[in-house]
Amino acid sequence: MSDKSAKSMARNSPITIGGITIQPGQRRYVDLPLPPLYTQTSVAMPVHVIHGKLAGPVMFITAAIHGDEINGVEIIRRLLATKSLNRLSGTIIAVPVVNVYGFVTQSRYLPDRRDLNRSFPGSERGSMAARLAHTLMSEIVSKCTHGIDLHTAAAGRTNLPQIRVDLDANPELLAMAEAFAPPILLDSSTRGGGTLRDAAGKLPLLLYEAGEALRFDDVAIRVGLKGVLNVMRYLHMLPATKTREKKSLTWIANNSVWMRAPQSGVLRSRIALGGIVGKGMVLGYISDAFGESEQEVLSTVSGVLVGCTKLPLVHEGEALFHVATSESDKSAAQAVDEFHLEYEQATIND
Numbered sequence: 001m002s003d004k005s006a007k008s009m010a011r012n013s014p015i016t017i018g019g020i021t022i023q024p025g026q027r028r029y030v031d032l033p034l035p036p037l038y039t040q041t042s043v044a045m046p047v048h049v050i051h052g053k054l055a056g057p058v059m060f061i062t063a064a065i066h067g068d069e070i071n072g073v074e075i076i077r078r079l080l081a082t083k084s085l086n087r088l089s090g091t092i093i094a095v096p097v098v099n100v101y102g103f104v105t106q107s108r109y110l111p112d113r114r115d116l117n118r119s120f121p122g123s124e125r126g127s128m129a130a131r132l133a134h135t136l137m138s139e140i141v142s143k144c145t146h147g148i149d150l151h152t153a154a155a156g157r158t159n160l161p162q163i164r165v166d167l168d169a170n171p172e173l174l175a176m177a178e179a180f181a182p183p184i185l186l187d188s189s190t191r192g193g194g195t196l197r198d199a200a201g202k203l204p205l206l207l208y209e210a211g212e213a214l215r216f217d218d219v220a221i222r223v224g225l226k227g228v229l230n231v232m233r234y235l236h237m238l239p240a241t242k243t244r245e246k247k248s249l250t251w252i253a254n255n256s257v258w259m260r261a262p263q264s265g266v267l268r269s270r271i272a273l274g275g276i277v278g279k280g281m282v283l284g285y286i287s288d289a290f291g292e293s294e295q296e297v298l299s300t301v302s303g304v305l306v307g308c309t310k311l312p313l314v315h316e317g318e319a320l321f322h323v324a325t326s327e328s329d330k331s332a333a334q335a336v337d338e339f340h341l342e343y344e345q346a347t348i349n350d
Contacts, residue, residue, distance in 0.1 A: 010055040015091060017049060017139055025053040032139055034100060035128055043101065045135065048080055048094040056090025057235045060140050061228060063095070063150040065117050065196060067102015067109070068213040072150025075224040082229065090237045093140055099132070106214060108155065120199035137199060146176070146235065147205040148228055149196055152220070153212050159307045160274045161210035161223040161339070162324075163250075164188050166197075172204045179234035180206060180227035181248045183274070183339035184306055186256060186324055206231070212310060219343045248342060251335035253303065253324035261286055261314045262295050268312070271321070274336045275305045276329070283321045286314065301325045304332050 012024035022028045028051075031044035061079070063072025076096040079085075085092070097103045099116050109115055114129035122133025141147065153159040162184040165173045169190070177185050190198040197207055208227065210220030232238045261267070265286040271277065279302045287294040297320060307322030314320060326332070 012052055012055045012089075012091070015049070015051055015058070015143065017047060017093070017143070022049050022051045024051055026051050032135055034135065035131060045095060045100055045132075046097055047140070048076075048092075048096070050080075050085055050088055050092040050094075052088035052090050052237070054089040056088075056237050057146050058091040058093065058144045059146040059148065059232070059235070059237065060093045060095065060144045061148045061150065062098050062136070062140075062196070064097040064099055064103050065149065066115070066151065066154075066213070067097075067099040067105065067107050068155060069108070069150075069152040070103075070214060071152050071211045071217055071220050071224065072208075073097060073103075074216055074221050075150055075228065078221070078225050079228055082225075084229070084238055087239055088232075088237055090235070092232075092237075093144065095136070095140060098136060101128075108213065117196060118194040120194050120196050133194075133196075133199075136196075141196075141200060141203070144203065146231075147200060147203060148231065149205060149207045150224060151207060151209050152215075152217075153209065153307055155213040156311045157307060157309050157319075158212040158217075158273060159209045159322075160184060160305070161208070161220055162186055162306055163227075164197075164207040164209060165205075166190050170202055170204045173206070176204055176206055176231055176234060178250055179230045180208070181230055182208070182223065182227060182250055183248070183335045184304060184324055185250050185252045186306070187252060187254045188256070209307075223339075223343060248338050249331060249335040251304065251326070251332045253306075253326045255326070256303075256306065256322060256324045257301050258319040259283060259297055259299055259321040259323065261316050261318045261320055262297065263288075263293075264314065264316045265289065265293075265295075266312055267297075267309070267314045267320065269308065269321075271305055273305055273308055274340065276303075276333050276336070277305055277321075277323050278302050297321065299323055302329055304329075304336060 030047040119129035122130040211217035269284040303325035
């Protein structure tokens, strides 16, 4: 038997989270205690651990780091109900709601108005956000070999399903991202401002963006669920499917630009999410409330529309259209067309 085969057949070791030890072959639900509310009501971060009998990667899947970004909560619910996890090698640590405080109040932020995804790696004695970030890092992330963080656009905006990674951070990221098979892969460096992606360092972490806050988007959810399972198969945590599936094309973008409102007023969009954008193209019109003046919103670049506002009432300077760009737009249209064909046509057939 080869060393690789022997390793793949090795029995898993116990893992301890929140003081609870999970044995190989077990599934456990763990509550990680968080700072209580000022009413003395207890608060805990929910953690689902699926610990395979055989050794393998340890992957965390997190959602709702921003409390109003709920697509990932449903992705994890569907993942945990997937029967193929009974044949898991390695370990899945799924946290469907990281920012419990924001989730309860339907807010992006914590009660102290801090953004949790600007508070990593956190500290044991810091602010509420810092303590929550520290709990996630020490109890979950530090015990993992890989990660997937699930997000949506901020309130009032929507995102085309996309993976964001810094391809220079880890050579494994490109293969993981291509296995996920989103229509768009945005190669973006970590900004260093306290994000989980930045705090994870060299740990290969995919950030999935899709849909809008406080809304379930079934296409975004299905893309996310299939992507997570694809990555698990790539890492040999799950056996390969019996039928060979056609791999969707992924277009790699190396930059993105927001087109902002040239004036305040009422926006009428002229392009759908996922649309191919040409430099100088009219993306929309902004008129005053009485229709007496009107101004075009022009794209300064060519690429794909990967995000946009959902609100027609805009102020001058407000971000309206998010266009991903690349040195070559050659495969962009094909990647987006394949995405629409696979998921939107499936929705019609359902």
